[in-house]
Amino acid sequence: MSIILDHVNYIYGGGTPLERKALDDICLQIPDGQFVGIIGHTGSGKSTLMQHMNGLLKATSGHIYFNGEDIYEKDYDMKKLRSKVGLVFQYPEHQLFEVDVFSDVCFGPKNLGLDKKEVQLRAFDALQKVGLPMDLYYQSPFDLSGGQKRRAAIAGVLAMNPEVLILDEPTAGLDPRGRDEILGQIRQLQRQTHMTVLLVSHSMEDVAEYVDRIIVMNRGAVLYDDEPKEVFAHYKELEKVGLAAPQVTYILHELKKRGLAVDVNATTVQEAADTVCAALRDRRK
Amino acid sequence: MLRDITLGQYYQTESVIHRLDPRVKLGGTLLYIVSLFVFNHFLGYIVAAVFLGIVIRLSHVPFRFMVKGMKAILFLMLITVGFNLFLTPGEVLVRFWIFKITKEGLKLAVNMAIRLVMLVIGSSVMTLTTTPNNLTDGMEKMLRPLRVLRVPVHEVAMMMSIALRFIPILMEETDKIMKAQIARGADFESGNILQRARAMVPLLVPLFISAFRRANDLAMAMEARCYRGGDGRTKMKPLVYHKRDGAAYLCILLYLAAGIAAGNLGRALGL
Numbered sequence: 001m002s003i004i005l006d007h008v009n010y011i012y013g014g015g016t017p018l019e020r021k022a023l024d025d026i027c028l029q030i031p032d033g034q035f036v037g038i039i040g041h042t043g044s045g046k047s048t049l050m051q052h053m054n055g056l057l058k059a060t061s062g063h064i065y066f067n068g069e070d071i072y073e074k075d076y077d078m079k080k081l082r083s084k085v086g087l088v089f090q091y092p093e094h095q096l097f098e099v100d101v102f103s104d105v106c107f108g109p110k111n112l113g114l115d116k117k118e119v120q121l122r123a124f125d126a127l128q129k130v131g132l133p134m135d136l137y138y139q140s141p142f143d144l145s146g147g148q149k150r151r152a153a154i155a156g157v158l159a160m161n162p163e164v165l166i167l168d169e170p171t172a173g174l175d176p177r178g179r180d181e182i183l184g185q186i187r188q189l190q191r192q193t194h195m196t197v198l199l200v201s202h203s204m205e206d207v208a209e210y211v212d213r214i215i216v217m218n219r220g221a222v223l224y225d226d227e228p229k230e231v232f233a234h235y236k237e238l239e240k241v242g243l244a245a246p247q248v249t250y251i252l253h254e255l256k257k258r259g260l261a262v263d264v265n266a267t268t269v270q271e272a273a274d275t276v277c278a279a280l281r282d283r284r285k
Numbered sequence: 286m287l288r289d290i291t292l293g294q295y296y297q298t299e300s301v302i303h304r305l306d307p308r309v310k311l312g313g314t315l316l317y318i319v320s321l322f323v324f325n326h327f328l329g330y331i332v333a334a335v336f337l338g339i340v341i342r343l344s345h346v347p348f349r350f351m352v353k354g355m356k357a358i359l360f361l362m363l364i365t366v367g368f369n370l371f372l373t374p375g376e377v378l379v380r381f382w383i384f385k386i387t388k389e390g391l392k393l394a395v396n397m398a399i400r401l402v403m404l405v406i407g408s409s410v411m412t413l414t415t416t417p418n419n420l421t422d423g424m425e426k427m428l429r430p431l432r433v434l435r436v437p438v439h440e441v442a443m444m445m446s447i448a449l450r451f452i453p454i455l456m457e458e459t460d461k462i463m464k465a466q467i468a469r470g471a472d473f474e475s476g477n478i479l480q481r482a483r484a485m486v487p488l489l490v491p492l493f494i495s496a497f498r499r500a501n502d503l504a505m506a507m508e509a510r511c512y513r514g515g516d517g518r519t520k521m522k523p524l525v526y527h528k529r530d531g532a533a534y535l536c537i538l539l540y541l542a543a544g545i546a547a548g549n550l551g552r553a554l555g556l
Binding site for chain 1: 459462464465466467468469470471472486487490491494507
């Protein structure tokens with residue numbers, strides 16, 4: 001039960017002078033329940049990759065297997081795939097259209113052909129999960145603040161009860177507090193439901209704290225695919241492709257160079273603080 | 286998805302025609318279209334076709350791009366030809382059931398088809414070799430005399446260039462919203478007309494909202510740069526006539542004269 005990508009290639013604008021290889025021989029396996037961060041610079045192919053996972057884009061060559069079934073098989077039910085793999089686009093609030101938040105969240109489950117009661121239950125459940133205050137449920141989505149709109153839109157995808165949730169830059173354009181709130185909520189959700197979550201971002205800082213695994217994309221190909229601390233160990237190479245490791249990585253490496261025995265593999269601010277304190281304690285002894 | 290609309294699309298390359306002043310191209314195209322309806326002899330059409338052929342060669346735009354525009358008006362052309370063919374009174378050539386084809390009708394239909402084809406290809410040459418910005422610039426300058434009649438020439442030109450600029454943006458936006466709604470299980474392809482029209486709501490509402498938002502942002506950005514209409518506004522690249530533009534005007538006049546002469550010659554010889 002997982003997603004497997006087998007030698008997936010995707011070529012944009014084939015046959016025209018603007019032909020460009022957007023995905024270059026991608027092989028990945030994403031097991032159930034993993035929290036994966038996908039990092040890459042603008043134009044590295046990460047959004048294109050995401051759109052392949054629920055069949056919105058069809059690979060030029062290669063295969064994608066979801067739960068052991070080839071999604072390019074002729075009689076494969078794409079609609080079912082899209083209900084199992086929920087994709088939240090960048091700026092998802094731009095897709096809101098209904099008269100109130102609650103009906104908008106109902107749109108997804110309603111399209112699955114569920115009965116009215118089930119639809120409403122799921123919508124209510126999804127709105128609770130994203131932590132939107134209840135008094136906003138029957139307001140126009142256009143009267144909400146930016147962060148609230150985004151939660152409502154994420155709830156719209158969650159209401160389809162996907163097994164895999166893909167979020168494309170869910171924090172773009174939010175202030176630091178809104179960002180932390182949304183990411184925190186996603187992590188909580190992932191821990192409660194054990195759903196597979198793929199978080200697309202261009203910021204290492206965003207994902208370092210939350211994910212089990214990081215996939216770094218560059219020019220349509222997978223550059224690194226490993227645990228966060230292993231990936232950050234390549235911080236010099238990351239810079240070459242226009243990415244940066246979290247700030248703590250730089251500080252710890254610098255401290256080590258100056259003779260403080262810190263563990264450079266710490267990825268979050270908390271871990272970094274712990275290792276610095278421990279090193280200082282050792283030194284005092 | 287909606288990417289292959291050529292009618293009114295610029296083809297980037299380097300050629301004499303590309304470098305011409307947009308006013309020449311606008312005026313020339315207008316004259317060319319008028320000439321197609323003034324010439325009423327097949328020798329005149331041959332002159333028009335040869336002229337068009339030379340211009341296309343000079344423009345370095347592949348011929349298939351011009352033909353692409355034809356697809357859009359195929360339906361219109363079929364109707365026009367059909368009406369002319371069946372509904373013109375005169376000497377009956379063929380008759381079946383309630384339809385009859387007359388000699389005059391056949392002649393008119395063929396004339397009409399030739400005119401329409403050359404008209405569309407001729408105006409495609411203009412839009413394929415002129416950037417939309419240049420085109421509106423040229424239009425603005427040509428229509429400037431109308432300001433005496435209180436026609437808001439600058440405003441209309443500005444609106445046109447903004448509208449043209451927004452076409453690809455809105456197309457991209459449509460694509461994005463469509464995908465987002467498909468990801469939420471929306472179905473734009475199946476069902477009867479009524480169901481399909483209803484399925485468009487989740488696409489159209491966000492699209493309109495985004496168009497308004499973008500318009501608002503643009504207005505704000507223009508005001509922030511002190512835009513206040515056309516009065517006293519200067520251009521970064523003002524349109525200036527060069528020698529080649531004069532030569533082009535001359536060529537167009539020669540073409541007109543040749544076409545009229547060819548028609549008269551044909552009639553004189555009884556062709």
